[in-house]
Amino acid sequence: MKKTNIYAVACAFLVSSLFPAQAALTVNRSRVIMNEGDNSVSMAVTNRNHQEPYLAQVWIEDEAEKKLTSPLMVLPPVQRIEPDSKSVVRIQALAELSQLPKDRESVFWFNLREIPPRSDKPNVLTLALQTRLKIFWRPVSIKLDDKADTVPGLENVTLEKNGDRYTLKNSTPYHLTFVEGRTALNAKAVEGFEPVMVAPKSETLLSLAAQALGNTPALTFVNDYGSLRLLPFHCTGAVCKAQPVVTP
Numbered sequence: 001m002k003k004t005n006i007y008a009v010a011c012a013f014l015v016s017s018l019f020p021a022q023a024a025l026t027v028n029r030s031r032v033i034m035n036e037g038d039n040s041v042s043m044a045v046t047n048r049n050h051q052e053p054y055l056a057q058v059w060i061e062d063e064a065e066k067k068l069t070s071p072l073m074v075l076p077p078v079q080r081i082e083p084d085s086k087s088v089v090r091i092q093a094l095a096e097l098s099q100l101p102k103d104r105e106s107v108f109w110f111n112l113r114e115i116p117p118r119s120d121k122p123n124v125l126t127l128a129l130q131t132r133l134k135i136f137w138r139p140v141s142i143k144l145d146d147k148a149d150t151v152p153g154l155e156n157v158t159l160e161k162n163g164d165r166y167t168l169k170n171s172t173p174y175h176l177t178f179v180e181g182r183t184a185l186n187a188k189a190v191e192g193f194e195p196v197m198v199a200p201k202s203e204t205l206l207s208l209a210a211q212a213l214g215n216t217p218a219l220t221f222v223n224d225y226g227s228l229r230l231l232p233f234h235c236t237g238a239v240c241k242a243q244p245v246v247t248p
Helices: 003-018 095-099
Strands: 025-027 031-035 040-047 054-061 072-075 078-081 086-093 106-115 130-138 158-162 165-170 176-182 196-198 202-209 218-222 228-236 239-242
Touching: 025 106, 025 130, 031 040, 031 086, 040 078, 054 072, 054 086, 078 086, 158 228, 165 196, 176 228, 196 202
Parallel strands: 031 130
Antiparallel strands: 025 040, 040 086, 054 078, 054 106, 072 086, 106 130, 158 165, 158 239, 165 202, 176 196, 176 218, 218 228, 228 239
16 A cells, blocks of 8 residues: 555544544444354445445454455455445455464454545545454354353453552453443443453453442443443452343
8 A cells, every 4th residue: 555545544534533424334243253164254234325336445454453365354355335235245264264273262353444436526525434343253162152142251250459450351262342441330431441352361451540440340341242241340359350240
């Protein structure tokens, strides 16, 4: 990609943050779960613009936001979608998936960039909006039932005080995404909590001071279906153990 193109896209995203715009192209899910053995996963892409066709450009990145051509690929890489119409993109599994860890999830990013038609009017700013979704690849050893509301092992997640901060320890083989913190199960969200995704069998330091979350913290996480669930904790000394999951 040439520098001029990068600059143009960067400007478009900057302007879109100043002047909120609504994406014309949308997908029918908020995340993708792909199990070992799945040859592909399909997603519907809808053009919600009633008048203009859009091009849909798609690609996959790794955790470091590096564009990939394996072990997953998405097809077709570019397609035209007519006004008020739907189309399909397919995430294709490749042989290299066999090289991924077998005891935990791996995560990738699905990217969809909408390319609007060129305007023939002067002084018109065209925005190239982009949608990003997480793709979670699960080996067969940790595959879940399709009706499972949460992943197993959440009862072993802990918060541990590390100075004036909480360290969140994820002992499960799944990625856990926390988007909100509370001082208690029925309390309001604490301002300043930064959403965080904790990798399998790893830990991370939360952004807020431990005092802001208190001694009866509850964290809101996102399940496989994009729904929110609450994980309350019971603290004894410096260690807080997870309690049964609650639906908000």
